[in-house]
Amino acid sequence: MKFEDLLLEIDGFGKFQILILFILCLPRMNLPMHFLLHNFLAATPSHHCAIPHQEAFVNLTTEEVLLISIPREPDGTFKSCEMFSQPQFHLLLNSSLQPENNSIIQECQHGWVYDHSQFTSTISTQVTPGELSWRTRPGTLPRFALVKKPCRPLPREVLCIPPERCLPLAGMEWVDVEHRTFSGILTSMFWSIGNMLLAAIAYLVREWRWLLVAVTGPCLLSIVSGCDLPPLPREWGKSCNADPRIGSSDPKRSGTRLCLALGLPGGGSSNEFGVAFSYYGMSMNLTGFGLNMYLSQFVFGFIEIPAKMIMYVLVNRVGRRQSQAWALILTGLCIGANIVIPRPFTPLRSAVAIMGKGFSEAAFTTAFLYTCELYPTVLRQNGMGYSSFMARLGGALAPLVFLLDEVWRSLPEVTYCGVAVCCGLVAFLLPETLHVRLPEGIEDIEKTHLLTGLMHSS
DSSP states (O other), X not given: OOHHHHHHHSOTTSHHHHHHHHHHHHHHHHHHHHHTTHHHHTOOOOEEEOOSOGGGGTTSOHHHHHHHHSOBOXXXXXXXXXXXXXXXXXXXXXXTOOOOOGGGEEEOSSOEEEEOSSOSBOTTTOSOGGGBOOOOBTTBSTTEEEEOSOSSOOOGGGGOOOOOOOOOSHHXXXXXXHHHHHHHHHXXXXXXXXXXXXXXXXXXXXXXXXXXXXXXXXXXHHHHHHTTOOXXXXXXXXXXXXXXXXXOSOHHHHHXXXXXXXXXXXXXXXXXXXXXXXXXXXXXXXXXXXSOHHHHHHHHHHTHHHHHHHHHHHHHHTOHHHHHHHHHHHHHHHHHHHHHSOTTOHHHHHHHHHHHHHHHHHHHHHHHHHHHHHSOHHHHHHHHXXXXXXXXXXXXXXXXXXXXXXXXXXXXXXXXXHHHHHHHHHHTTSOOOTTOOOOOSHHHHHHHHHHHHHHHHO
């Protein structure tokens, strides 16, 4: 008798299963807070070159000091890493006359001045204690701090090292087929709650060290609660078979079966990469759509809840494969739409970005549920580890793609769009797992593969 049959004999979704889901909620809520913490921990505030000998400009306002000392960008904002070698007092008469002689423009010579109206401190403004020098002057450049360090800021992308995703599969293993989707969607809801909580905590705690403590503290409870989780039930049956991974004495056939078991969900490793790549690409671009970054973080987390509710209906109606594929494709199309929408159209760009974030979360939710169902029990832990590695690889590469804007401003968005659409198309090649029992051995994968082939041939 297989474990699915045992669940049918007893209550497949009783108090025991509800307790397991409750235990999983806290770790699920902690994970996104850590994955996206660097958005606030390593944020680079508005900054410009430090201006020496400011005592000579006591009769000038802050804006006038900046006007004669810092060149402007084409959009009128002050440049971050350049300054005039000598004060340009003629700009006080006509600020629109920007110097055409680039020889009077140089890189920052005396450090940077950061705007602290939004952040008390971040890692980008405080790399090591020896590089800091606070010089606040009453009435002069208020809410700013001088930082002595190299001209280019420490990129936030370099600081993104996603931790290993290590989520227990008990929520999927211990429930029956009927409640499998519900349990997967329910626990993922707490991921979205964690996203919204991060926005609230970061808004209240503006100093990066205390922010790190506030987000890391609840991890202790997650570790303690994780110790109460029971082992995966289907793993108990491994010892009952002489060789459950292979199940055949023929080496050639054994190798074929193992390749089939690992290769059939291979399109789900590519999907995990595409899902994480596009999801974190959007989640780490909080300031790219014209909204306040705290509001963006909260809205991006809030939109995930209706997206999950919609996916709960779709994965049970149209199936896992169609839901996974179209969620990824629509994510890519939303990212691509913002490439052609002019930047002054901020409300439209924000609306499209929020829709894209919803689709990306829908793809993420489906991927976690779908990938679990593709692997047989005897390989599920190893297979999920491999899929998680691909997802972490996508999450690690996603922020680095932002650096491609130095080649072409829209190249990061084009990359996110292309990867999401391509991985969505690959998802059409995967088998459907709707209302299908979790495969326990490689022979179950063979049967599924055979039935799929017969259905296609008919």
